[in-house]
Amino acid sequence: MAAPNKKKILNDPVYGFITIPTELIYDLVEHPYFQRLRRIKQMGLADYIYPGALHTRFHHALGAMHLMGQAMQTLQSKGHRISDAECEAAQIAILLHDVGHGPFSHVLESSLLDHVSHETISLLLMQELNRQFDGRLTMAIRMFDGTYERPFFHQLISSQLDMDRMDYLNRDGYYTGVAEGAIGAERIIKMLDLVDDQLVVEAKGVLSVENFLNARRLMYWQVYLHKTSICCESMLVQILRRARFLIRQDADTGQSVSAPATFELFLRESVSLLDFQTDKKYLNAFTQLDDYDVWGSIKQWALHPDQVLSSLCRMLLDRHLFKIVLSTEPFDDGLVQELTSQLRQAGVLEEDISYFLVEGQATNAAYLPSQERINIKLKSGTVIDIAEASDLSNVHVLTNIVRRYYVCWARGLDIFATVDQQPVS
The missing domain is CATH 1.20.1250.30 (Growth Hormone; Chain: A;)
Structure with a gap:
């Protein structure tokens, strides 16, 4: 009997056709841990405001994996040595980065568990999958937790300019209909480069990074923190x-x-x-x-x-x-x-x-240079922070933490007046 074809092509509304590139990644996508993400909406209760926001963590994870594949191709085309095993591991790491999300994504993260983040559970699940797949996820786990010897892989997975953020801004903007979420991810990825195995963006990509940071700020106040x-x-x-x-x-x-x-x-x-x-x-x-x-x-x-x-x-x-x-x-x-x-x-x-x-x-703060910086490589080869490279004053403003206080309460003074139904036996 012929072996099943595990190199599938999926039609994604944001990027078009997405390829599942290897048999191992296919098996991970088919695993119940990952299939569960079909039943967890990406944006929690955002469809109460934006009726189209019904996409899932499953969509997002596949989209982030697709962008990671593009990033690998870009870096390889610029002469950087990245093995096939590293390419696969990076795509696995970003594919599984949200596998630890619980119901309603971020909304209930602090309600269901006692100070256990979804990243921590993602790591635990990746370790369990590594046991099930005979250690074939070891490199992906090291990239995910930041212990792999080439730091740019972790930066592509979790930083202030990672494939996670690029996909969710694009995808959430698409499904909510909020045009400000469009960030030009393809151009940013084409501008990626490495200096001493650290991720940088070429100088001609500064405008795209500025747009990315502005989009993130707008999406937070207009959508995520609506x-x-x-x-x-x-x-x-x-x-x-x-x-x-x-x-x-x-x-x-x-x-x-x-x-x-x-x-x-x-x-x-x-x-x-x-x-x-x-x-x-x-x-x-x-x-x-x-x-x-x-x-x-x-x-x-x-x-x-x-x-x-x-x-x-x-x-x-x-x-x-x-x-x-x-x-x-x-x-x-x-x-x-x-x-x-x-x-x-x-x-x-x-x-x-x-x-x-x-x-x-x-x-919310769109950019925090005190954390992992977004580095720009000038034509001279010098590497500087995006806040220094940009000639827009608002990039400096984006580094400020904006705080808003709120009080919300039940409307209507008859909230108990209609309790006349009986519990189901």
């Missing part, structure tokens, strides 16, 4: 917070709030990195989690007898969203006290007000 996104995400976090509270009230049986077993595990327990490292059940359970577990639970919880949980769930399902106020300065106590008073009048108990009134802050 005020309605903040409201949606705050509501989802409070729903999980309430469900966790109710489940832990009945710690012996965990039956006060029903959920899929793997989802309930992370609601009932505070799972730390040590737990992942010492008990395989947590990593196995995590690889079963996706957006559908959360949405299915929310639909069921909308009929729960607990008024706080059911009200929050119905509000999110019906897009009856919190109202929000943004400010460049912290809010005075008077506003919070007034909103608290309104919620009391609506019938919200004192101990439950924090579920319907959320304070926080959002920060």
Whole structure:
């Protein structure tokens, strides 16, 4: 029987045809860990604002792998020695860089786990895949965690000008319809070069890098940190917070709030990195989690007898969203006290007000030269930072951390008035 053809071509709406270049990469794409990313939306709840934002982490990972392949070809064409094994490893590393994301991507990262980042879980899953594939991912893992002897590979995977950012800006701009997300990734990649195995951009690519940084700033405030996104995400976090509270009230049986077993595990327990490292059940359970577990639970919880949980769930399902106020300065106590008073009048108990009134802050900086710099190679061969190479004053402005404070709260003073449905038996 003939061996199956594992060099597939996929039609991507952003880049056109994408090739899966090797059999190992094909097998990784087919693996359940990676297929799970089909069931995790790239932008969480952004479709509540931009209805087209329904693409998934699966799309994004394949797109980033495609861009990595282009970067390898560019660097090889400029005379840099990069072996076939290194090319494959770099594409594997970027393909799997988000495999550790949980449901709703970044939204629930700090709600489901106890200070365990998605990058940490991605590394754990890559290590598990390396065991399953007889050590064939060792080089990719070293590139991913920054221990490989040629640092530019890690810079292409995780830096301020990496293939991850190039794809998500392009892709998120495309699916939201926000034209400012277009960054000219192909031109930036064509301008990449190496100096002492460090990633640089040729001087004639400065304008493209400036556009990339501007696009990132605009996309954050217009899309990722859009005020309605903040409201949606705050509501989802409070729903999980309430469900966790109710489940832990009945710690012996965990039956006060029903959920899929793997989802309930992370609601009932505070799972730390040590737990992942010492008990395989947590990593196995995590690889079963996706957006559908959360949405299915929310639909069921909308009929729960607990008024706080059911009200929050119905509000999110019906897009009856919190109202929000943004400010460049912290809010005075008077506003919070007034909103608290309104919620009391609506019938919200004192101990439950924090579920319907959320304070926080959002920060963004398009470029942080104190971290991994974006280096520009001048015609003379000198390497300088993009902030020095650019003649635009706003590149320096982009290095400033912008902070916005917000208060969001439940609108409508009758949020408990319609609790007349009975839970499903």
